[in-house]
Amino acid sequence: MRELFTVAEVEDACGGDDLIVWAAQGMRPGVRAFAHGDGVAVASPRASRRDRLAVRGGTADVAALVRHALAEVGPSYRPFGDAALVAEVARAVPELAFTAGFSWMTTTRLADRTDRDAGGARWLDPGEEPEVTDLLTSANPDSYAVPGLPRVRRWAGIRDAGGRLLAVAADAWSAPTVGLLAGVATAAEARGRGLGERVCRFVARALLDEHGRASLMVDDDNRAAIGVYARLGFARRRVAAAAVPD
Structure with missing residues (x-):
């Protein structure tokens, strides 16, 4: 188990994963990051109004990271990552409960549209x-x-x-x-x-x-919004969160 202290270390550990890099928030004060095996976890306070613990990697390594990170930063942090991984980690870490699935969407280039622009905005x-x-x-x-x-x-x-x-x-x-x-x-x-x-x-x-890069989070049942973001060029990624119940 090792702690990461710079953005470069986080990017190297996660392979530039936009969700993990976003959670690192430039390693602003209060953010902590950890790596273990092929896993990485970033504890980001009040990132989009939640204490988030963004995770990536194999289930066993991430489960170990989640246990370590929660002991370090406290139980308010919610594991957040690919939906299948979070479900597996919630099963592997008894104190966690799976809470919700949603979507993370990212683009590096807007889709070309001749019939729509940003006029008036x-x-x-x-x-x-x-x-x-x-x-x-x-x-x-x-x-x-x-x-x-x-x-x-x-x-x-x-x-x-x-x-x-x-x-x-x-x-x-x-x-x-x-x-x-x-x-x-x-x-x-x-x-x-x-x-x-x-x-x-x-x-x-x-x-x-x-x-x-531009990213966003959207509820999976908001089909109209997902359609808008897809037309703009955002690619959809199913993610989920877990939490330590109160």
């Missing part, structure tokens, strides 16, 4: 964020990204001709080489017009320009 000023909060409250009340949270960096939006905010998306919890798209919402009466896809394209393009 722009970065919003901080003074516009109360309107973002109102839109999220009505259109996506379960959003992890909301204005005012630490590391929710900036919001993009699209307004109608009358100035009403109709669609938003955020750059939130981005790592140096993996930007994260979050907080996507479209007003109910404006859905079906491609506004969500346009604002997501705008934010994803900015993330790719700055970080080289």
Whole structure:
């Protein structure tokens, strides 16, 4: 069991896996990373509002890493990785319970679309964020990204001709080489017009320009959103989380 202290060490241990590299968050203060055999685990506090323990590798090595990491950083950290691996680790570590499956999606290049662009989307000023909060409250009340949270960096939006905010998306919890798209919402009466896809394209393009990769998390039952992200060029990866029950 060895501890990793730099981004380069984490990238080498995980083979550049975007999920693990994102969780490392540039090895900001509070992040800890461990390797054992072919396994790697990164404990990332309050990454997308959770204490996450991103894992990769063979079941036996990852199970040993999870036991070690939880002893080091505490039981609030939730193992997070490929769905099959997390299910196996939850069976191997009795104190863990499988909690949920969802999807991690990543791209390094937006799909070319001649019929859709990011027209009308722009970065919003901080003074516009109360309107973002109102839109999220009505259109996506379960959003992890909301204005005012630490590391929710900036919001993009699209307004109608009358100035009403109709669609938003955020750059939130981005790592140096993996930007994260979050907080996507479209007003109910404006859905079906491609506004969500346009604002997501705008934010994803900015993330790719700055970080080289863009990723996001999405519930597996949100088929409409998964379709939008796939059209933008994001590849889907089934992931899951486990947790130590309260």
